[in-house]
Amino acid sequence: MKEFEQYTDSQLTQEIRQSNKEAFKVLYLRYYEKIYQFLWYKLYSDEKVRDFVQEVFTRIWQKREILDPKRSVKAYLYKTANNIFIDSMRKRSSKIQYLSELSISSQQTGEDIETRISIATAVAHLPEKQKTVFILSRYQGLKYSEIAEVCKISIKTVESRMAKALEFLRNELK
Numbered sequence: 001m002k003e004f005e006q007y008t009d010s011q012l013t014q015e016i017r018q019s020n021k022e023a024f025k026v027l028y029l030r031y032y033e034k035i036y037q038f039l040w041y042k043l044y045s046d047e048k049v050r051d052f053v054q055e056v057f058t059r060i061w062q063k064r065e066i067l068d069p070k071r072s073v074k075a076y077l078y079k080t081a082n083n084i085f086i087d088s089m090r091k092r093s094s095k096i097q098y099l100s101e102l103s104i105s106s107q108q109t110g111e112d113i114e115t116r117i118s119i120a121t122a123v124a125h126l127p128e129k130q131k132t133v134f135i136l137s138r139y140q141g142l143k144y145s146e147i148a149e150v151c152k153i154s155i156k157t158v159e160s161r162m163a164k165a166l167e168f169l170r171n172e173l174k
Contacts, residue, residue: 130165
């Protein structure tokens with residue numbers, strides 16, 4: 001596995017296409033936490049997030065033959081995670097159930113919890129497309145070009161959604 005740790009994402013993708021399990025482990029270790037965080041900000045449920053992350057990497061392995069080393073595997077991972085999330089939301093009976101499942105860690109201070117609740121609530125109330133762009137940018141650190149690829153939209157649309165999200169959050173958190 002050590003030999004693959006220095007590989008670029010493109011090189012890993014090429015190895016994974018050839019069913020190299022060691023390269024896949026490196027990709028998994030490289031992106032597990034980032035995909036986990038992305039989904040956590042959407043779901044706020046550790047158990048569901050772990051299941052979804054497992055599903056992301058399972059799909060990557062199952063579809064390894066179609067991976068393109070010339071395209072960003074990072075963007076493909078986020079796109080897959082987002083698609084799994086969207087599919088799960090379609091299956092939910094109501095958005096109220098989704099919001100009621102928000103969980104807050106009991107290890108935080110009272111003031112910290114209040115701030116986190118305010119932010120989480122405001123982010124949860126963002127329209128879904130704006131929320132996705134916001135989370136990918138602010139929590140995951142993706143560039144607008146990467147977000148555009150993940151969401152299959154133009155960079156201008158990413159900019160517009162981010163501006164609307166920030167305006168909404170400023171108003172909500174006043």
